[in-house]
Amino acid sequence: MATWLAQLAEWYQRRLQLQKRWTEQRYVALDIETTGLDPNKHQVLSIAWMSITPPVMHTGSAQYHVFSHGQDLDLGQSPTIHGLTEHDFIHSSEPRQTFAMLSRALTDAVLVCHHKGMDWRFLKHIEKQYCVKFKPLGIFDTLAFEKNTNFTDSQNPPAKGQLTLSACRKRYNLPEYHSHHAFTDTLACAELFLAQAFKNKDQDIKTLQLLKKCGFVI
Template sequence: MRLPFLRRRARGPEHYPEGPLRTLAASPPPADTTPVSEVELLALDVETTGLDPASDHLLSLGWVPVVGGRVVLAEARELRVRPPEGVDVGDSATLHRLTDDNLSDATPLSEALPPLLDALHGRVLLAHHASLEVEFVAAAARTSYGTRPRLTAVDTLALQRRLQADEHGEVSGSLRLDAARRVYGLPRYAAHDALTDAVAAAELFLAQVAELERRLGREVLLRDLSPQRSG
């Protein structure tokens, strides 16, 4: 089943308010026939107060570019986000260890979102269970700009499901980020840190592309990754 955000038809830049969303919309997304080696991606992970973008809030953004088959650590960035007035972290702190105290002087959402949107210019968003990242970014953009951004996304969880499925389409084993990484012999990282998880997803993606290329017997194209476009 395709999620609602995947069915939206792309709008032209003129339909977005002036500022980061219009600039992002003016960046042409890669064509589906583009070799993955020529596609720039931005691996993104978010930490939040919960799992519902309609009622929960961003607390941390971590991202790192993937360019030319490399994870560009020199351009990695993490921003902690101060929740709205009257919103506390609650029980989510037991997962990501972000507390009300250490978020009290964090970056306001209105200042945290533009650097992320700038980093996404001409790039494909990459995440493990990408619908979560897409919808939280969309909710943040609605709060700041009144509308959602134009995004193209690749989901490493969905890709791993395809790679692990047997001839009947059944999947055995976990598809969680750490479990997927173990399939390729990648090292274990501590979970629920936005930047660490973004790097982990980026490394997983490169391993998945190598495996997919082996199975296809040719260079992997963007369309082979089932990219989803929204906005």
Template sequence: MRARLPFLRRRRRGPGHYPPGPLRDLAAAPPPPGTTPVAQVGFVALDLETTGLDPRTDHVLALGWVTVAGGEVLLASARDVRVRPPSGVDVGSSATIHGLTDDALAGAAALSDVLPLLLGALHGRVLLAHHAAVEVEFVGAATEVAYGARPPLTVVDTLALEHRLRADVNGEVQGSLRLDAARRAHGLPRYSAHHALTDALAAAELLLAQVAELEERLGREVLLRDLLPRRSR
């Protein structure tokens, strides 16, 4: 899969660039600027379960998301949504990973019906995910089909942030950067993997631990720009 995270650092397009509907509404409600303290930034931690890793051929089967604001995970905002794959598509061998079967998804909502809920939750907020390229690619592919364009997103990737925190002077990291391993490095409890909402909650808690460590290292309040991908020189 071809990651497009560098796209997220380009100039943000205004609402008029997007067709009327959820994408235009999202563009009209951007997240705060990079100079905003993280404590004042709202995040939406997102995780997807899919039939595979290529959005050109694979499909979303479940989405889980939860809001992080004011240094807290807002459990009342949590959503766990199953998605019915397109007609003629079955979950195949991916069911052995996430446990979602064709029968369990037969009565679920179509992805096109779920997208407005997710995009609405992102109004004024930053998308948060572990290895965020997966979520960015699948959501982008879905909005291209539904609305003809990719969503305007600001993204924080807890995997990339963990790499920065753990890398030595040569940029090398010893050990795994997977979500469970990153959580253990911060003393967080172990959760079962491959459930969309549980993984979203796990990423949300990881971010709070990462911000606490980064604040100690910087000796100042962490700003949103401290969490964003660094521009290449």
């Protein structure tokens, strides 16, 4: 009974927090680079995150970490993977400490990512693997937001490539970043989020209403 009441109280406090104007909220943009799409089979190579208090992106306090998983990684025929070279893996971060830092960063913040399906799936796997908890207030998915606001005609769905991070940024006249790298993609995602949210006609919109435009509230 006590546990149920604690969970109810936590849910209620989260909902109260989400009733704040979206500009009064703290956000954390995040990008994860992995060896594949399945967290049960593939590994996290690098991760980056950055806090945002609209309209400010706190680039100076952003975090970027690479993981070697205690072994030499074979890059095959390519000298790089996700913008990483073999030299980058020499300076590997300790996963448990890194994810504990991320857990603290996400507490009482809204997670911002481009394509929540993959990032959230890996984060949930990390929770089990390293006994940490990620409890953002909600998730703002820049891909889902773009799809739900600019491609509402079911008879004319977005064509292949129209919802990539780069393609979405072009619609807001944001600069093109050529490198595919966790920190660069985090920065790109943070910029896109601010462009999307500030383009909204109702600047007094509540955080919960903004998240519903992505169709994903925890």
